[in-house]
Structures are given as C-alpha cells and as structure tokens.
Amino acid sequence: MTSGQDTVALATDEDRAIATMITAFSHDPVVRWFIRDAHRYLTFWPPFVRAFAGAAFESESAHSIDDYGGVAMWLPPGVASDDETMGALATEAVPPADQEEVFAFFDQMGKFHPNDDHWYLPLMGVDVMSQGRGYGSALLQHALRRCDEDEVPAYLEATAPRNKALYERFGFEELGVIQAGASPPMWPMLRTPRA
Secondary structure (H helix, E strand, C coil): CCCCCEEECCHHHHHHHHHHHHHHCCCCHHHHHHCCCHHHHHHHHHHHHHHHHCHHHHCCCEEEECCCCEEEEEECCCCCCCHHHHHHHHHHHCCHHHHHHHHHHHHHHHHHCCCCCCEEEEEEEECHHHCCCCHHHHHHHHHHHHHHHHCCCEEEEECCHHHHHHHHHCCCEECCCECCCCCCCEEEEEECCCC
C-alpha cells in the first residue's frame, strides 16, 4: 500500500492495528489518566482496545492507512463494545482508590452515547512516528462518506483539545463534557449526515 492510501484493516492484521493504538495513545490525557502506570498501560490497554473497538474487525469497519501508520476502528449501527470485558479489565487495571472516579467517568460516557442508529468511532490513532501527515483527516473522510451515503449520524468522544478541533472541522458538534473528579475533560461529539 502506498503512503496516504487507506484500506480495510483485516482481522488477520488485528495485532498490527492494536500496536498502532498502543503507540498512539501512550500520551493521551484520558487514557493515561485511566491507566497511569506504564507497566499497567502495556498490560491492560491492548486487551481494552480489543474489548472497546475490536468488533470493527469482524464488521470490516476498521481502516488503516500507510501500512498501519494510522488506524480508525468504527463500529457500525447495531454493533457495540464489549462493556462486560471492559469493566473487568478496568477493575484489574485501576487501583482500588481510583476506581470510583474511573467508573463515574465511564457512567457519564454511557449517558451521552446515542441510542438511535449511528456509526461509532471508539478509537482512531496515528503512530507517533507518523503524526502530522494528515492520516487522521484521511481516515475520517473515508468513513464519513459512508455515514453520509447511509444517512446515519456519527458519534465519538474527543480525548484532547487538538482532536476535538479536528473533529469539529469535519462537522462534529460537542454535546457536553465528560469529567469525573480529577479526570481530564472528554467531549462527546455527534455529526449529522450531510446530503
């Protein structure tokens, strides 16, 4: 695949896609608030990615660009994250003293999540060695074309102001702020389909 070209990330390449998510989120404010310790991050983030967004592989809605330099893991309407596994992993990954805040944060995420049909982007990441090349924009353009064709809204949570600004450029609108205790803010965002 040539640089800048995007393709479906096959289930057989799941490990490569998750490796990209490991590097991409290693300095993410929300993820590293949730899993602060480096060893715990490397232990629990990969299976959390699988539980949170791994259904994108079976749905053929995970996309990669430039040989997994960037990956977007979309869940189509009717496909959900594995909340039970995510909860079990969080219980193991987060020290008991921090669990109340973390689970309050997750509870707020659930309250903002739409109930109507929508495409959900739980995770999109670009390898730290490939950032600044427009891969996030290219991955968004590809998927949002599908949302517009299907006339279905798209939903995501922005974990940093820079990401939020990118999503706003693509028509996502902030629905509120998710924050619990000492957590950084996260912004639930919805984009209505374009004609």
